[in-house]
Amino acid sequence: MAELLSELPKKHPQRARILQGYLLMMASLLKYQDADGVWHQLIDHPESYQESSSTAMFTFAMITGVKQGWLKRKPYAQAARKGWLGLNKLFIDQDGLVDKVCVGTGQTNSLDFYLNRPTQKGNPHGQAPVLWCVNALLKK
Secondary structure (H helix, E strand, O other), X not given: OHHHHHHOOOOOOOHHHHHHHHHHHHHHHHHHOOOOOOEEOOOOOOOOOEEHHHHHHHHHHHHHHHHHOOOOHHHHHHHXXXXXXXXXXXXXXXXXXXXXXXXXXXXXXXXXXXHOXXXXXXXXXXXXXXXXXXHHHHOO
16 A cells, blocks of 8 residues: 555545555554564464564555655654564575565465464565565665
């Protein structure tokens, strides 16, 4: 939604609805960021593992929202900073490979299925959102 809102004309008839959904999602995510600044494989299950691609995507969305003025600067800038620092500390190695990227996941009603999803290192699914964060941080 952050990318869509960045490109959507301000007078688009659905913009307010999309922005409302984005703000609701960001407020919900803020509540689930852990002490290390990252999010877990299952957002509302702190016993699930810390996951890098979701952390990078949520961090990107918050960086973008703060810079665009959609999000209140203080809480979301702090959360974005914590997310970025957590990504670097926990998931990115000296070669720039991102670890703890959840492999592709289908849908099921089994909590254990999601709790036990394997992770990969260097998977493009996790590498790309980290680059989105870098790009967002470098933009004015």
